[in-house]
Amino acid sequence: MGRKWAAEYHDLFAIDDDVQFYAALARQSGPRSLDIGVGTGRLAIPVARAGSTVVGIDSSMELLNIAHGKVSTLGGGIMSRMRLLYGDIRDFSLSREGRFDIAYSAAGAYNRCRTRAEMAHAIACVRDHLRVGGTFAFDLINVSDTMMDGMPRLDGVAPTDDEGEVVRYVAWRPGPKRGDCERLATYERFDSRGRSVERVAEREMLHTFDPSEVAELLQLGGFEDMDRFSDHQGGRVPVGRQTLAVYVCHRGP
Numbered sequence: 001m002g003r004k005w006a007a008e009y010h011d012l013f014a015i016d017d018d019v020q021f022y023a024a025l026a027r028q029s030g031p032r033s034l035d036i037g038v039g040t041g042r043l044a045i046p047v048a049r050a051g052s053t054v055v056g057i058d059s060s061m062e063l064l065n066i067a068h069g070k071v072s073t074l075g076g077g078i079m080s081r082m083r084l085l086y087g088d089i090r091d092f093s094l095s096r097e098g099r100f101d102i103a104y105s106a107a108g109a110y111n112r113c114r115t116r117a118e119m120a121h122a123i124a125c126v127r128d129h130l131r132v133g134g135t136f137a138f139d140l141i142n143v144s145d146t147m148m149d150g151m152p153r154l155d156g157v158a159p160t161d162d163e164g165e166v167v168r169y170v171a172w173r174p175g176p177k178r179g180d181c182e183r184l185a186t187y188e189r190f191d192s193r194g195r196s197v198e199r200v201a202e203r204e205m206l207h208t209f210d211p212s213e214v215a216e217l218l219q220l221g222g223f224e225d226m227d228r229f230s231d232h233q234g235g236r237v238p239v240g241r242q243t244l245a246v247y248v249c250h251r252g253p
């Protein structure tokens with residue numbers, strides 16, 4: 001009965017307070033959306049439901065398989081508007097898909113760019129896939145230094161459909177070079193009688209970028225009309241280091 005992949009627990013802990021934000025931007029931008037780091041389709045599905053044609057790319061076959069499974073249960077109309085493909089955020093080419101009206105990327109997928117050069121290349125890649133004036137919207141997370149002590153912290157408890165629950169702990173610690181941070185998530189599953197039945201861990205390396213550096217790279221990459229928020233409700237940027245930076249900008253000519 002054990003589940004093999006931590007990926008299968010992602011949706012249990014999803015915080016959906018960004019869905020309206022990205023779906024509204026997709027509606028305003030036009031009918032063709034590109035979801036970069038689509039994961040389980042958490043956002044791509046509501047965006048497609050709202051009428052958009054969505055291409056989603058991700059480098060995790062486990063997550064793409066989960067997304068495929070979800071899409072296959074949707075009505076034919078939505079299914080026919082969705083395509084899920086393997087692709088690396090840092091360097092992908094979807095020349096056969098044509099230009100998009102919006103490219104969006106949620107929940108820190110761009111934190112997987114590990115250097116300034118990788119981020120610059122990833123931004124250039126997005127530009128190549130957007131029509132002139134098309135929207136690029138994404139968020140980046142920043143982990144405060146005080147969090148990077150390697151200590152596992154309780155991050156959430158989610159009920160399962162067999163009346164058990166899954167508990168997630170997350171620990172952060174600094175990575176090998178400045179700005180890198182390693183995230184270790186541990187999922188422990190309990191059955192309905194409170195017995196621990198499974199424990200899986202997921203380790204990944206993220207990179208945090210200074211928001212002004214990202215703004216500079218976007219400008220150098222040919223994006224303009226940039227807005228920056230501190231949440232998905234349009235909160236303005238506070239002074240000092242943010243924990244979330246949400247960027248919305250448009251492809252220049």
Ligand SMILES: C[S@@+](CC[C@H](N)C(=O)[O-])C[C@H]1O[C@@H](n2cnc3c(N)ncnc32)[C@H](O)[C@@H]1O
Binds near residue numbers: 037041060088
């Ligand atoms: C935190 S999840 C967010 C998933 C989805 N955007 C959401 O909001 O539910 C980060 C996603 O980025 C994907 N990812 C990580 N590195 C990637 C890469 N180099 N290229 C493409 N996707 C990547 C992961 O597989 C994962 O689906």
